Amino acid sequence: MSAKDLRGRTAFVGAATFGCGEAPGYTAIELAAEAGRRAVDDAGLKLSDIDGLFICLPNDFLSGLTIAEYFGIHPKMTNNSRTGGSAFLTHAEWAMLALDAGLIDYALICYGSNQRTGAGKLVSAQAPSPFEFPYRPNNPVASYALAASRHMHQYGTTSEQLASVAVAARQWANLNPEAFKQGSLSVEDVLATRLVADPLHVADCCLVTDGAAAVVLTRADRAKDARKTPVSLLGAASATWHTEIAQLADLTITAARESGERAFAQAGLTPKDIDVVELYDAFTINTILFLEDLGFCPKGEGGRFVSSGAIGPGGSLPVNTNGGGLSFCHPGMYGLFTLVEAIRQLRGEAGERQIAGAKLALAHGNGGTLSSQATCILGVPETV
Template sequence: MYQSLRGQTAIVSGATYGMGEAPGLSSMDLAAAASVRALAQVGLKPSDVDGLFVSVPDDMLSGLTFSEYLGIHPRFTDNNRTGGSAFQIYAHTAAMALASGQIDVALIAYGSNQKSASGKLVQSSRPSPWETPYRPINPVSSYALAAARHMHQYGTTREHLAEVAVAARKWAQLNPDAYMRDDLSIEDVLGARMVSDPLTVRDCCLVTDGAAAVVMVRADRARDLVANPAYLLGAGSATTHREIASMADLTVTAAQDSSRRAYEMAGVSAADIDVVMLYDAFTINTILFLEDLGFCPKGEGGRFVADGGIAPGGRLAVNTNGGGLSCVHPGMYGLFTMVEATQQLMGQCGARQVDGARLAVAHGNGGVLSSQATLILGTEDTL
């Protein structure tokens, strides 16, 4: 039953705006700028959009606000809020609406002025009777628990975690839009300020401003708009918990389920994938998701990333834009994985371009390893 959406829709453009710092602009300003840029890349205007999928951190009714901002009256809007995984879920929903003829042009957008507005991590104010008494620094303390358990259970080391941060920085140094591009060594990560043991500040994502947008249409229209569309081959999502205290196994995420569904729809496996964009809010994320998406066995993620395994020239191209650790992380990062995956398949990534990239994963994570969503994108010759 998972074959029905395969290759029926495609992302035809992806754009970013305000990467790093964008003082004086609201989250809506940023999302609108990225959206207009993405639409203009394929000769479309806001008035062409009849399916709007948007989330910003400071407006619970952003679907209504953004429609008003753009001056459009979409036939379908979605403001699903699962955190950073929402954008992959938007793409899945958009594919269903497009394939069934309910909409013709889908715009997926996000923007946040998190850095210039507050300079702090956005934290949930929702009190927990199980966690609040222990005074966690969330979200980092929740991910620190997962990291500590993985280290205890599988022998993963802080050096392995540091390898993830260093690899992301090396990719970022090839990306002129990345926010952090200075040199970073394993020793730098290990010696950085401890935030929540075992995670130092360099194991944690950036706090930035930024926006991203992608445009989706049906496959039969995609080639009229762009030479090399990124076809949606597979999509899947899964949710297991809200709070880390309710996570059944701190070393196993719902990415096992979301990726299985996406691979089944796409008719491919992890071994076929050329480029992998993962939601790396913390270094442990990358290790967990590499395992759960099938790129290495459970417990082997640390050893998989060792010795530059996911850095430029390594065994697998992961987070080629620099990821949330070194490129951009304005509160929610999921849409940026989709933009980078699309641009890699379109051959638009310059010095960081992966030669011959045909199949890409864009994976989103929401909450505290709570909601997982996976997209498989491919070039025309993968259809």
């Protein structure tokens, strides 16, 4: 069997979010469990139907066991492997394989964090590097600032172009009643915020929020009986090139180039086929790098592309239609929210931000300091 043989063999049948923004009084497991329960209900299933659990929690390295006990179920498979914010898209890749092999029938992927009300700051599960720590970088922002600085030096990218990513995200967030940050935001407003790590300002950085998300996958034959229109998983791939930013050979090129190429090949599609794009925008430079590496614009052209208005409402390539990690929510690890928004767009459930006629979507997750990349391509049934 080749990777192409897996195209459309599995589908998303449930999706949900919960507690995005501030959820005082909830623990991380309670948030994840509630999102999971809602996703299972969205699929028209019972928790007892779930026999595959995939989860990461910010403060529980045995979270696959914890969530099983919390739900009171006995799954055949649990997986709480961590690759940072990309983990949940890698979970989708592994769930696809397990489902197609007949090892499980229904997979639940979920995540929750009370980072804002519990800790009040960004919490990292990554241990300090013994090689980078002596330089006392303000990570993760310092590592992303290095990538932004190099992109500026090499391609002439400007702070104004970086800021236009945050502006587009806010424009989308203003159409999303669930978004934590709303209101007007201009390029000038972004540049007026405090520098955190040159050239990145506060408004170039993701939010610190609470929140939870969950999705349910099953095989295509079972998906036909789902409560709502299933969303097919057409391609899924991941790639890892490094853990420390100092080991990235070229700070302007990420492993998204590899994960995207393999996901598109599996799906039998090209970037020109995609109607809506959901990217992990922990920092404004992420969106530019990933648009380039995934093939939506040439390398070095990302700054000009985003500043043209292409990625905002009414643009030629809708990107982060929920407001992204910059304005919607960012509870420590954001990757699963890209899948939920892609599913909602393809189901036609996105309200004012709905992309008319959307049939194909790309969701992309990032982990560590541009370290782990994972790409999923989704489609409505007629695209299989």
